[in-house]
Amino acid sequence: MNKKTKEILVAYGFLTPALIVFAIFFAIPIIAIITLSFTEYNMISPIRFVGLENFKRLFTEDKRYLKIFLNTLRYVAIFLPGHLIIGFLLALGVNRKISPGLKYFYRTIIYFPVLVTTSAVSIVWIYIYDKEFGLLNYYLGKLGIEGISWLTSSKWAFLSIAIFGIWKFVGQPLIYYLVGLQNIPESLVEAALIDGANSFQSIIYITLPVISPTVFFVAITVMINTLQIFDAPYILTRGGPGDATRSLNLYIYEFAYEHYDMGYASTLALSLLALILTMTLIMFLISKKYVHYEIE
Amino acid sequence: MKKLVALLLSLVLVFAMAACAKTQPTSTQGPSNPASSGPSGSEPSGSAPAQNITLTIAFPGQDVDEQAFDEVIAEFYKDNPGINVNPIAIPNTGWADYVAKIKSMVAGGNPPDVIRIAVQGIAELVANNLAIPYDDYIKQNPSVFNADEYYPQELLEYFKVDGKLYGLVWDANxxxxxxxxxxxxxxxxxxxxxxxxxxxxxxxxxxxxxxxxxxxxxxxxxxxxxxxxxxxxxxxxxxxxxxxxxxxxxxxxxxxxxxxxxxxxxxxxxxxxxxxxxxxxxxxxxxxxxxxxxxxxxxxxxxxxxxxxxxxxxxxxxxxxxxxxxGGGAYTMISSTKYPNEAFKLAAFMSGHYSQRHYLDGGSIPTIKAVAEEVVPVAQPVxxxxxxxxxxxxxxxxxxxxxxxxxxxxxxxxxxxxxxxxxxxxxxxxxxxxxxxxxxxxx
The missing domain is CATH 3.40.190.10 (Periplasmic binding protein-like II)
Structure with missing residues (x-):
């Protein structure tokens, strides 16, 4: 065995675990949902091939799908800028010249919700949001504001989930941004300041272009995670009232585990996969113009 | 050499992951039968007494009272040497979710033998051929189930589908x-x-x-x-x-x-x-x-x-x-059980006098009228x-x-x-x- 062959074998050896994980958790499930989307299968009876029946049902008969599809996009429209902007502002704040202890404190406080399971903190938020006995309405009441149906009105439920979601997950982009900010050469910022740029101009023309790959990474991960949102609306509102806060993932769960209609659930899952791929592709196309990988 | 060691380590990791891949639902680790010994689960079912088999019984997570279960199952073991019982608590958000999880266990090839099920879920189980009717078993063992003892009688009827009984009623609400x-x-x-x-x-x-x-x-x-x-x-x-x-x-x-x-x-x-x-x-x-x-x-x-x-x-x-x-709950035998005779014994015991008296003193209403009359008036606060x-x-x-x-x-x-x-x-x-x-x- 020559040296090159050995190296190739070692390389494959290192790759094998990742490939196996990829096959088990990604490739095989994707192949399974593509196959199942052409079938009728309730987990107990034998699988029956139904051709394009599930796709016909999705595009011509399912009256709920469009609303739920738009809900999913609406989540992205709120979560994406929310995480990008608030995460960035928090990172700028934490990255200021403050004592290391204070910096550590802020980082911990903001990142802590990411570490706690969504189901556990959701229970607390249900009590905060409760219309009659909740903490939030109690203090709003002190200000003379009438109690809001945070979780039970279609007008407010979306916003409630968004507030919860941003509070829960904004620590993640904060950490990415902090790493990006700490990697900006000080000489660049100093040169800009000498040239007369103010802080705002320095952020727009120096900081943002330099950390644009980080911003892009945050945007992609937040977008993909949000398109797959499940736990927050499931626990806080069960997708309701009606379908007001139902996401595609909740809808897939409903057909898979309430109706045991694995064929149709797989078709819905394929539509979510197509949506994620399309939006990711669009983001990559946009990134060509705005993301700079080299500091000139 | 270092590379070969790294290769070996990565292969070990792969095998370790494969070994970890099989997951089990939450088992509450009930007591094992002191009369049992040796490996379990190899004896085929039949009318002869079972030898060292393990039956799995599933409960909704919120129903599990480990202490009461251990007490009840210890009593079961006295007359049933050779049968071990493995309780599984299934977390759920309601009966629909519970039935879905039972179905997933069956589809995943890891079904329980006996389950506690509410009246809301029984027709769905039967429609999916997941339950075994008790009628023949009761005919052979008429002493284990006396329909006249139960209240309300209407509840018994709801565990019948097409005239066959699929649930041995245990509790009511x-x-x-x-x-x-x-x-x-x-x-x-x-x-x-x-x-x-x-x-x-x-x-x-x-x-x-x-x-x-x-x-x-x-x-x-x-x-x-x-x-x-x-x-x-x-x-x-x-x-x-x-x-x-x-x-x-x-x-x-x-x-x-x-x-x-x-x-x-x-x-x-x-x-x-x-x-x-x-x-x-x-x-x-x-x-x-x-x-x-x-x-x-x-x-x-x-x-x-x-x-x-x-x-x-x-x-x-x-x-x-x-x-x-x-509404009410019963014990139902799952059709895939390898040990239907033993599963019947377990279901009959779990729905019977001893179980109702010891498990339901502070919870749902015992469905055997005499037990309810004994337990309900004294459970504090009355x-x-x-x-x-x-x-x-x-x-x-x-x-x-x-x-x-x-x-x-x-x-x-x-x-x-x-x-x-x-x-x-x-x-x-x-x-x-x-x-x-x-x-x-x-x-």
Whole structure:
């Protein structure tokens, strides 16, 4: 065995675990949902091939799908800028010249919700949001504001989930941004300041272009995670009232585990996969113009 | 050499991951049979006594009382050497979710042998050929099941499908109003007799509701579930389905009237707080935010733990009639069991006198009448009118159990959440539910 062959074998050896994980958790499930989307299968009876029946049902008969599809996009429209902007502002704040202890404190406080399971903190938020006995309405009441149906009105439920979601997950982009900010050469910022740029101009023309790959990474991960949102609306509102806060993932769960209609659930899952791929592709196309990988 | 070591390590990692891949549901690790020895699970079923087999019994997570289970199963072991019992607690958000998880276990090739199942889920299990009828087993062992001992008899009928018995009934719960008499006294109100009307209920509710000592108090926590809503429908002579459960009957004006009443309790009469799907009405009751809830006896242990001893029971008010709505649970054998004779022994024991007396003293109502009469009057705190847990003074009806229950509960929850948010009219909600439920029933 020559040296090159050995190296190739070692390389494959290192790759094998990742490939196996990829096959088990990604490739095989994707192949399974593509196959199942052409079938009728309730987990107990034998699988029956139904051709394009599930796709016909999705595009011509399912009256709920469009609303739920738009809900999913609406989540992205709120979560994406929310995480990008608030995460960035928090990172700028934490990255200021403050004592290391204070910096550590802020980082911990903001990142802590990411570490706690969504189901556990959701229970607390249900009590905060409760219309009659909740903490939030109690203090709003002190200000003379009438109690809001945070979780039970279609007008407010979306916003409630968004507030919860941003509070829960904004620590993640904060950490990415902090790493990006700490990697900006000080000489660049100093040169800009000498040239007369103010802080705002320095952020727009120096900081943002330099950390644009980080911003892009945050945007992609937040977008993909949000398109797959499940736990927050499931626990806080069960997708309701009606379908007001139902996401595609909740809808897939409903057909898979309430109706045991694995064929149709797989078709819905394929539509979510197509949506994620399309939006990711669009983001990559946009990134060509705005993301700079080299500091000139 | 280093690279080869790295290669070997990565291969070890792969095998380690593969070894970890098989996952098991949460086992509560019940006691093993002291009379058993050696490896388990290899003996085929038959009429001969079993030798070292393990049966898995599944419970809804919230039902598991490990201490009581260990006590009951230790008694089972005395007469059944060679049978080990492995209890599994299945976390769930309701009966529909529980049935879904049982189905997943069956589909995943890891089914339980016996499960505890509510009446809401039995038709669905049978429709999916997941349950074994008990009739032949009872014929061979008539002493283990005496139908005449049970109350209410109507509940037994609901565990029969096409004349065959699929559940050995264990526990029951009836929908009654639990009233916190302390809040009633504080409001200067008097709880009317249990044969009260809906008008009296609303008047009573208005007296209770309001701000007291700087704290908001409501009269009645609106139920956010199919079981209690069924009870309200029955009061008005309506129901979710026709008798053979082939058609949804929510387009009946009597049903629409009930949904309007429930909506009005929040928005017109102001006697109920707006609930969320996750509202814990028992907590609201315990923290004296509401004076009445619709519940079964399942709260008994919670009341005891919280020293809540100011509870009176009463019937739901009369609309067109007064009905006592029952639900209940039974032990069902799963059709894939390799040891049906032993599974039958276990199910029969779990539903029998000893199990009911020791497991249900602080929870649901024992379905063997003699056990209920022995246990209910002494379990502390004893609610006023506790007799309503033992015998109904009004006709009994069992909650309806269509074969597509899981999906139907989802449809109900979706429309009901809109109704309680005042975002859909009772007419539209009922007609919408009917349309979707009829489709599911035809499927």
């Amino acid at each position: 009836n929908v009654v109003l639990h009233v916190n008499t302390k809040l009633v006294e504080e409001a200067g109100a008097v709880l009317p007799d249990s044969n009260w009307t809906i008008d009296q209920f609303i008047e009573f509710g208005k007296k209770i509701s309001g701000e007291r000592n700087g704290k908001k108090v409501y009269a009645y926590a609106m139920p956010h579930n199919y079981f209690a809503t069924s009870a309200w429908l029955f009061q008005n002579g309506a129901s979710f389905f026709n008798e053979d459960m082939t058609e949804c009957t929510l387009d009946d004006p009597k049903a629409i009237e009930v949904f309007r009443l429930l909506q009005d309790m929040i928005y017109k009469y102001g006697i109920s707080p707006q609930p969320t799907p996750e509202s814990n009405y028992t907590n609201q009751f315990l923290s004296e935010q509401v004076a009445m809830i619709t519940a079964g006896r399942w709260n008994q242990a919670t009341y005891a733990k919280n020293n809540m001893d100011t509870i009176a029971l009463t019937l739901l008010p009369k609309m067109k009639q007064q009905i006592m709505t029952y 609610p006023k009118n506790f007799e309503l847990f033992i015998k109904s003074p009004v006709p009994v009806k069992v909650v309806e159990s269509p074969s597509a229950y899981s999906a139907i509960e989802g449809v109900f929850n979706r429309y009901y959440s809109q109704l309680l948010a005042n975002e859909i009219s009772p007419e539209d909600a009922c007609l919408g539910m009917k349309e979707e439920m009829d489709k599911l029933l035809k499927k």
